[in-house]
Amino acid sequence: MTRAYNFSAGPATLPEPVLAQAAAEMLDWRGSGMGVMEMSHRGREFDEIFARTELRLRELLAVPAEFKILFMQGGAIAENAIVPMNLSRGGVTDHVVTGLWSIKTRQEALRYGEAHIVASNAADGAANHTTLPAPATWRLSANASYVHVCSNETINGVEMHELPDLRALGCDAPLVMDCSSHIGSRPIEWTRVGLAYAGAQKNIGPSGLTLVFVREDLLGHALPFCPSAFDYAVVAANGSMYNTPPTYSIYIAGLVFEWMAAQGGVAALEQRNIEKATLLYDAIDGSAFYTNRVAREARSRMNVPFFLPDDRLYAPFLAGAEEHRLLQLKGHKSVGGLRASIYNAMPLAGVQALVTYMREFAQRHG
Template sequence: MARPYNFSAGPATMPEAVLQQAAAEMLDWHGTGMGVMEMSHRSTSFAAIAEQAEHDLRTLLAIPEHFKVLFSQGGALAHNAIVPMNLAGRRPERTMDFVVTGSWSQKSAQEAARYGAARIVANTADTGFTTLPDPASWRLSPDASYVHLCSNETIHGVEFHTLPDLAALGSDAPLVIDFSSHVLSRPVDWSRVGLAYGGAQKNIGPAGLTLIVVREDLLGHALPICPSVFDYRALAEAGSMLNTPPTYAIYIAGLTFQWLLAQREGNLSGVAAIEARNVAKAQRLYEAIDGSSLYINRVDPACRSRMNIPFFLRGDDGQPLRDPAHPRNAAFLRGAQARGLVQLKGHKSLGGMRASLYNAMPMAGVEALVDYMRDFERQG
């Protein structure tokens, strides 16, 4: 049976080679006579898996030595609480600055307000979250423990292609980024980042694993109410083994890292190669949308996401059709399903359609979607 092209925003499509290797090793990992999910997390076999995964991730993202790599649970939503519990106490005022550019950064600010003073220093809600605010306009706090942003918003489809330089803006606060939905799709400028966190279920592997990459000087500031298992310093000192980590998800992540290291695009390799591929995929779909009289994407082209592309079909009045039950939307989704193009329905809060083009989505999947969109439009 042919696999469909899965455009889900997460859990998302994975490299077929990774799934095949995991299937082959399901019952017997490297002659141990057991599968990875049966192993003790303290065994020498699993220690080798975890150490290789961290090594490969550091290689892919060029993570400096003075950053710790942590494998945790909770997902990005839980870390909306865990981050402030670890960092808000860096300064007695417990002030945290938030740049709100969509649903996820909005949730981050709301959750952090339970642990300190969460200040909104920029907010693009008045544009429908279709733009990004100029960093020069941010009203940064002089006493902020950190500045937080979501570098790619999966629902509204906006992405910071360049991270802000807070030092140039006069702030000495570390930048914290939720990079769940673009991690490993492009390089990270670690000179501008103090902490990055994200769920693995979009570009890395199965749900249940959360990555944290944190600068060493930011450890050791956890609030007294922070559970010890989510204290970043304690987790770092235990090598992510303070409790039983999501072992199988770490194993799958490691296979994905190896797949990424092997990617080639011209003279590029690894993350550079996958970034070039992602740019080409996104450009192909945006060109099809912009060149159409049926489809609409209202995000400012300067900050359009490469990973998550929301779009709408026009109604007879020319306005976006948001309701998924509308006959035109329903017909579009049925036809897509018949072509093996699945999970295209937009998020319930926004409606319309959404195509997620994570690393494992091949260009062939994008071409198949573009062909279908053109056929649907021609059929009226």
């Protein structure tokens, strides 16, 4: 049976070599006599896996030495609470609203203090997240503990291709970034970031693992009621082993990092991602049948929402796509339409197959 092209927004497709290696090592990891899921997180075998995974991740993303890398659980949804418990100090936090995920982040932050909306792309309605507010227009608070952005909105298909320079805006607060759906797809401007977090289930591996990159000077400020397992300083001091980490997800992430390095690293993957996104957006823009509502300068390379001219066509489009082994193309229920997520592991051939099917469908139904 041949594998399909899986356009799911997450959990998402993984590189085939990674799956093949994981399958080969399922029962016996490198002669240890046990699989990774069976290993103690404090044993020498997993210690080797963990150390290699962290080192390769730091190399791939060029993470500076002053940042701690934490391997946590709960996904970005949990970080919406964990971040303010660690960084807000019970005061004001600033939030840039660019889609449904940044809305959820701000709503959770309200449980721990004031959470100001300093910019929004929903001026014409809550669902109109199709542009990005220019940083020069942000109404930043004078006393914010941090400024939060979601640099790629998976549902709405908008991406900040350049991170804001808060210092140039006269703001001393650290930038906190949810980069779940573009991590590993492009370099990160670490000089502009205080903390970044990402669920692994899009570009990195299976669900269950959350990566947190936190600048050391931001550690040690957790609110008194913050659980110890969520206190970044405690997690960092214990090398992400304060509680049992998601060991198998970390192992798969390590295999993905090795695959990324073999592809030429993040810079090479970024160029490949630009090529894939350009191919798909050109097919949409060059058609009178499909539409994408996001401003060109704000379009995501990872998540491409698009719409048909008649709601009655969605069911036959999705049915035909499945027959062509093109899966998980239904748009998120909050916005409807269609969506193709084209993360690092989606090969160019997958996007080419999708574009070919889209053209054939438009010819039949246009």
